[in-house]
Amino acid sequence: MAYRVLDALYGVGSEAVEAFFPRRRIQEILHRAFPDECFHLASLAERHGMRFIEVDNLNSDSAAEALTALKPDLAIVLGTRVLRRSTFGVPRLGSINLHKGALPRYRGMPPGFWELYNGEKSAGVTVHFVDDTLDTGDVIASSEVEISPLDTPDSLLGKLHLAGANTLAEAVSAIESGTATRVCQQDRRQKAYTRPTRKQISELRRRLPHWRRQSALKGTLKNLLALALYYSGIFWLVRRCHRYRGSRGAVVLYHRVNDIAEWNDPLTTNRERFAGHMLMISQWYKPISSNSLVRHIRERIPVPATSVAIHFDDCYRDVYRNAWPIMRASGVPGAAFVSSGFVGASRAFAHDRLKSPFQFENLTEPDLREMAAGGFEIGAHTINHVDLGTAPLAEAVREIEGSVRSLERLTGSPIRLFSFPFGGQRNFRRELRPTVESAGCEGIFSAHGGFIDSATDPYAIPRLGASSMNSPLALALELEGLAPGALIARLRSCIGGGRASSRRAAMRAGLE
Numbered sequence: 001m002a003y004r005v006l007d008a009l010y011g012v013g014s015e016a017v018e019a020f021f022p023r024r025r026i027q028e029i030l031h032r033a034f035p036d037e038c039f040h041l042a043s044l045a046e047r048h049g050m051r052f053i054e055v056d057n058l059n060s061d062s063a064a065e066a067l068t069a070l071k072p073d074l075a076i077v078l079g080t081r082v083l084r085r086s087t088f089g090v091p092r093l094g095s096i097n098l099h100k101g102a103l104p105r106y107r108g109m110p111p112g113f114w115e116l117y118n119g120e121k122s123a124g125v126t127v128h129f130v131d132d133t134l135d136t137g138d139v140i141a142s143s144e145v146e147i148s149p150l151d152t153p154d155s156l157l158g159k160l161h162l163a164g165a166n167t168l169a170e171a172v173s174a175i176e177s178g179t180a181t182r183v184c185q186q187d188r189r190q191k192a193y194t195r196p197t198r199k200q201i202s203e204l205r206r207r208l209p210h211w212r213r214q215s216a217l218k219g220t221l222k223n224l225l226a227l228a229l230y231y232s233g234i235f236w237l238v239r240r241c242h243r244y245r246g247s248r249g250a251v252v253l254y255h256r257v258n259d260i261a262e263w264n265d266p267l268t269t270n271r272e273r274f275a276g277h278m279l280m281i282s283q284w285y286k287p288i289s290s291n292s293l294v295r296h297i298r299e300r301i302p303v304p305a306t307s308v309a310i311h312f313d314d315c316y317r318d319v320y321r322n323a324w325p326i327m328r329a330s331g332v333p334g335a336a337f338v339s340s341g342f343v344g345a346s347r348a349f350a351h352d353r354l355k356s357p358f359q360f361e362n363l364t365e366p367d368l369r370e371m372a373a374g375g376f377e378i379g380a381h382t383i384n385h386v387d388l389g390t391a392p393l394a395e396a397v398r399e400i401e402g403s404v405r406s407l408e409r410l411t412g413s414p415i416r417l418f419s420f421p422f423g424g425q426r427n428f429r430r431e432l433r434p435t436v437e438s439a440g441c442e443g444i445f446s447a448h449g450g451f452i453d454s455a456t457d458p459y460a461i462p463r464l465g466a467s468s469m470n471s472p473l474a475l476a477l478e479l480e481g482l483a484p485g486a487l488i489a490r491l492r493s494c495i496g497g498g499r500a501s502s503r504r505a506a507m508r509a510g511l512e
Helices: 002-018 023-033 041-047 061-070 113-117 153-177 198-207 216-231 234-245 271-284 290-298 318-330 350-355 365-373 393-411 430-438 472-479 484-511
Strands: 075-077 095-099 122-129 139-146 249-254 307-314 335-338 377-380 417-419 443-445
Touching: 002 216, 023 271, 023 318, 095 153, 113 153, 113 198, 122 153, 139 153, 216 234, 216 472, 249 271, 249 290, 249 472, 271 307, 271 318, 271 472, 290 307, 290 377, 290 417, 290 443, 307 318, 318 365, 335 417, 365 377, 365 393, 377 393, 393 430
Parallel strands: 075 095, 249 307, 307 335, 335 377, 377 417, 417 443
Antiparallel strands: 095 122, 122 139
16 A cells, blocks of 8 residues: 555656646657657647547447447557457457567566566567457467567567557558458467566566666655755755856766667657757756857856756767757757767667667768758767777777767868767876867866866866656756755765864864
8 A cells, every 4th residue: 555655646746847848848849850750649630631539438339439430441459448349349340459468378468577577588569359358359460579688678668669560550551451361369268467566576676687767765755855946946046046156057968869768778868858858958048059168168258157068979870860850949959979980880889788678770971961061069989989098098099089080071070079988087087188189179078977167177078967767857956956966965075074174173172
């Protein structure tokens, strides 16, 4: 009971935090960014001249009457409860359902969980005709996806979504052409899986230590803190102080923007979340280009208060496909720091091979040229994404100079910006500064947190990381130094400083 109450509180708090930037406004940006896409059924129906009818219950008499009046040939059923024959039997060719599981072995739900729990090597999707019992109708199409040792129920579900869309399209095409073959399920008495217990979820988590998910308690506390800081006025007071002091900015660092990786992947931001971030930054802050930011720092010109620059590291193609259109729709400039040896190659970054079950596309040469021509700033990020903090000096020099020269040839423009791979304090090698300078770069960016002011070193500019795990409000708190981690660090510093002062006072008293 306590778990259910906590889950409910977490859900309510999350909804309240997300409400600062309503989904409707975020979707307006997505519609401008991707005008050829449909983000809900109503827009899909409008685009293709179809009627969109909402009913309370698909098994109701009114639903059956509305469906009958349409005289449908085929119905596609997605994510509903068991339907009555009075509904699924109306279409002339019947009704088909996309089931994200291999039938008959994996009847029921949730998709992806039980395959991992049972130690399967693959998971399947099945398109079958709907009949009177759950997931027992004749099968007309199926496909499989390989299960990686790095998969979680969340990542596997993402794979099943993609496989399911393709398999469903193939099934509909086969029905339309008259080539579909119906295969009767042999074991209709196979017991359906149901929602796992907390004990079973905990057991799978122990077996999958890489399956990260925020606890309801921690999430609830974060939501309460965010809401308290906002509604108490502390957030706005701190913002006003920063604006009054002036010369304060920040760089927000992203890596990937796509809808296939997990919500709790620290390197991935899904498109809707990213659009929410850009909406927040465009309304609450002053977007600034990276070259302009570096110029302010180098010339000791006060950085406009609340300035924010947007960066992307590595070489992911979804920056071109997903992030750039959203930023153009939001009026926010950006910069991509590219590991040149990955451009147009099928190779994967070492951190993805170690931690991600997905294969991500890299930017191509035409992508880079188009982005550079369209005003997207391009910076260097070594050739092979090596750790410059540990690489031999000669190799580090080759990586820096080679990446700058290669990107200049690809874009036809000078490369003035550089960022260190991995970017932590131990990866930041100050003896390489002359190499970066001689290559023509005027600013070096790290990946450890911090803010920018008139005293910032142009060759050690800090950045703040962001992903889907940050709501727009949470990111705003981060930009004001009010995120939970920052507050805890500040508290520890105060306590540590107080203890140190007491020790020094005691020592002075003893000496005197």
